[in-house]
Amino acid sequence: MINLKNVTFKWHKSDSSPTLSINELVIEKGEHIFLHGPSGSGKSTLLAILAGINTATSGEVSILDQNLTTLSNTTRDAFRADHIGYIFQNFNLLPYLTPIENITLGCEFSKSRKQKILKQSSNKNSALQQEAIRLLNALGLTAQYHHKDVAELSIGQQQRVAAARAFIGSPELIIADEPTSALDTNNRESFINLLFEQAKLSNSTLVFVSHDETLKPLFNRSIDLISLQEQV
Amino acid sequence: MILAKLAYKSLLNRRASVLLTLFTIAISVMLLLSIERVRIDAKSSFSNTISGTDLIVGARTGDIQLLLSSVFRIGHTNNGVSWKSYEYITSQRGVKWSIPISLGDSHKGQAVLGTTLDYFSHYRFAKKQSLTFNKGHPFAAINEVVLGSEVANKLGYKLNDSIVISHGMGNTSFHHHDDNPFKIVGILNPTGTPVDKTLHIPLAAIDLIHGGSSPAHAEHEKHNDLTGHPKQITAFLMGFNSPLYTLQIRRNINQYKPEALLGIMPTVTLKELWEMLAIVEKILLLFSAVVVLVSLLGMLTTLLANLSQRRRELAILRSVGARPWHLFTLISIESLLTTLLGCLVGSALYYLVIFSASGYLQSHAGISVNITMLSYYELGLIGVIMAAGFIIGLIPATRAYFYSLSDGMSIKA
Numbered sequence: 216m217i218n219l220k221n222v223t224f225k226w227h228k229s230d231s232s233p234t235l236s237i238n239e240l241v242i243e244k245g246e247h248i249f250l251h252g253p254s255g256s257g258k259s260t261l262l263a264i265l266a267g268i269n270t271a272t273s274g275e276v277s278i279l280d281q282n283l284t285t286l287s288n289t290t291r292d293a294f295r296a297d298h299i300g301y302i303f304q305n306f307n308l309l310p311y312l313t314p315i316e317n318i319t320l321g322c323e324f325s326k327s328r329k330q331k332i333l334k335q336s337s338n339k340n341s342a343l344q345q346e347a348i349r350l351l352n353a354l355g356l357t358a359q360y361h362h363k364d365v366a367e368l369s370i371g372q373q374q375r376v377a378a379a380r381a382f383i384g385s386p387e388l389i390i391a392d393e394p395t396s397a398l399d400t401n402n403r404e405s406f407i408n409l410l411f412e413q414a415k416l417s418n419s420t421l422v423f424v425s426h427d428e429t430l431k432p433l434f435n436r437s438i439d440l441i442s443l444q445e446q447v
Numbered sequence: 448m449i450l451a452k453l454a455y456k457s458l459l460n461r462r463a464s465v466l467l468t469l470f471t472i473a474i475s476v477m478l479l480l481s482i483e484r485v486r487i488d489a490k491s492s493f494s495n496t497i498s499g500t501d502l503i504v505g506a507r508t509g510d511i512q513l514l515l516s517s518v519f520r521i522g523h524t525n526n527g528v529s530w531k532s533y534e535y536i537t538s539q540r541g542v543k544w545s546i547p548i549s550l551g552d553s554h555k556g557q558a559v560l561g562t563t564l565d566y567f568s569h570y571r572f573a574k575k576q577s578l579t580f581n582k583g584h585p586f587a588a589i590n591e592v593v594l595g596s597e598v599a600n601k602l603g604y605k606l607n608d609s610i611v612i613s614h615g616m617g618n619t620s621f622h623h624h625d626d627n628p629f630k631i632v633g634i635l636n637p638t639g640t641p642v643d644k645t646l647h648i649p650l651a652a653i654d655l656i657h658g659g660s661s662p663a664h665a666e667h668e669k670h671n672d673l674t675g676h677p678k679q680i681t682a683f684l685m686g687f688n689s690p691l692y693t694l695q696i697r698r699n700i701n702q703y704k705p706e707a708l709l710g711i712m713p714t715v716t717l718k719e720l721w722e723m724l725a726i727v728e729k730i731l732l733l734f735s736a737v738v739v740l741v742s743l744l745g746m747l748t749t750l751l752a753n754l755s756q757r758r759r760e761l762a763i764l765r766s767v768g769a770r771p772w773h774l775f776t777l778i779s780i781e782s783l784l785t786t787l788l789g790c791l792v793g794s795a796l797y798y799l800v801i802f803s804a805s806g807y808l809q810s811h812a813g814i815s816v817n818i819t820m821l822s823y824y825e826l827g828l829i830g831v832i833m834a835a836g837f838i839i840g841l842i843p844a845t846r847a848y849f850y851s852l853s854d855g856m857s858i859k860a
Binding site for chain 2: 289292293295296301303307308309310311312316320321323324325380
């Protein structure tokens with residue numbers, strides 16, 4: 216699923232030592248990975264490389280057997296839109312759209328994700344909306360909030376919307392970048408369990424990033440970024 | 448489809464600044480259309496002042512001066528045309544009709560024109576329209592007067608009122624002819640020409656005012672002779688049976704021995720006069736162009752300022768899968784939508800303006816403004832503004848295109 220080999224990343228070519236240097240990282244399909252490390256350990260950089268937002272300075276990054284380093288910007292944009300659902304730390308929701316509209320936006324720019332939903336649905340007109348509603352209900356946002364402005368929702372509610380947007384159209388890889396940092400412990404656990412459920416349902420691989428190691432036991436595998444980089 | 452929806456929702460979200468931009472454009476469209484309409488209608492009102500008259504004859508002076516004094520009642524000629532010459536010239540072959548006019552007197556600042564009944568049957572304005580009566584009928588006696596519509600409105604006169612006509616121009620004539628009151632027997636419909644500001648009295652009455660013959664004598668003996676025997680008149684208008692006579696008779700007039708006369712073709716001289724005023728026309732056009740330019744630059748400023756504020760919004764779109772060209776299209780749609788709405792609101796405002804100002808323009812500037820559908824020319828103007836707005840919108844759209852994805856991913860809430 217994810218295969219990194221001899222990957223280094225420098226922000227500028229002139230930098231003496233790389234920001235990130237990973238000898239080998241393999242993540243299998245369907246795994247739920249807890250990726251942790253203190254601030255500045257290179258978590259965000261690694262995620263940006265996995266999502267194809269930044270390209271590795273050297274080495275090979277392949278996702279779904281596709282080598283990202285060789286793709287053009289446009290193809291990488293399309294690849295990301297089709298195969299990766301991203302839950303941002305600050306959610307990145309559009310304040311002037313309703314939760315439903317924010318979620319369906321996730322597959323408006325990807326034909327293959329849209330297609331997946333339409334294939335499963337009998338009602339072609341409202342298939343996207345139905346799927347968004349299903350995800351919101353599954354993630355615990357009740358119907359009364361579905362058509363409110365996102366700006367009116369609480370942080371916890373916005374987070375569920377952001378998660379639903381990442382899951383819509385069942386992308387193969389879900390990347391969650393510290394999505395629980397604003398929640399208290401109880402809510403974190405229940406939210407993460409909801410993520411697991413959805414990831415199983417849509418058969419997605421989940422890469423969950425946090426600096427909070429108390430969450431570690433919830434995952435079946437965890438990767439410490441510091442020790443990962445020391446292997447070099 | 449999704450982009451149009453996003454553009455709409457995003458505009459709605461920023462409605463305060465969008466509305467301001469929209470109104471800037473609307474007001475500039477309204478100004479451009481109004482200025483252009485007034486410019487064009489002023490031109491046509493101007494050339495509509497007189498029509499159907501082939502030749503205007505007066506004492507020798509400049510072409511334009513003769514036109515101004517005889518048709519526009521601006522300035523006056525010192526000399527006139529002797530009645531003898533008038534009778535001689537109008538008796539020539541090919542002359543279909545003639546209207547003698549005698550100017551120089553006034554009533555409360557409004558011009559008084561002495562003429563014959565031919566005036567009401569042969570005088571034409573605009574597209575060969577003849578004078579029509581709102582109330583009453585042409586004068587039939589020497590002490591009767593027909594008012595232009597504006598005279599009646601302004602001075603509040605009604606049929607059968609009696610008025611006094613003074614000798615000379617101006618409001619404060621010292622010598623009033625109080626012994627010669629005139630009875631209002633007719634009020635003309637508005638024409639949008641100087642006719643509206645004119646009081647028409649029989650030619651014979653002019654002599655009467657000036658004491659040329661004894662009033663008592665006139666009252667009794669010549670009551671029904673509206674022409675009288677004036678020594679001279681200010682000018683006369685002529686119509687011919689065929690245009691061929693126009694040139695021939697004009698040449699004869701200009702070479703007329705007993706008296707120095709001048710014959711002008713009003714259509715030609717009107718054109719010359721308008722060309723003299725063309726600089727004003729060009730300045731008006733320039734003004735409207737600058738107004739539009741300023742409003743479009745205003746839109747560009749707003750769009751670019753908004754763009755930096757919207758960096759995050761655009762980055763979010765990129766992060767959910769929108770490609771650079773999606774952002775480009777989104778911003779273009781937004782500026783196009785803003786210009787389109789601006790043009791629509793501007794056209795509506797324009798109709799509001801000409802609808803409410805047409806009365807004023809008619810009565811104060813003599814410009815008759817037609818309220819019609821947008822002409823092809825006006826639609827063309829709007830089209831140019833739309834195109835300019837769209838092109839200007841491409842500038843922020845191009846900038847949005849080059850916003851990198853990592854910009855957006857790293858921007859924190």
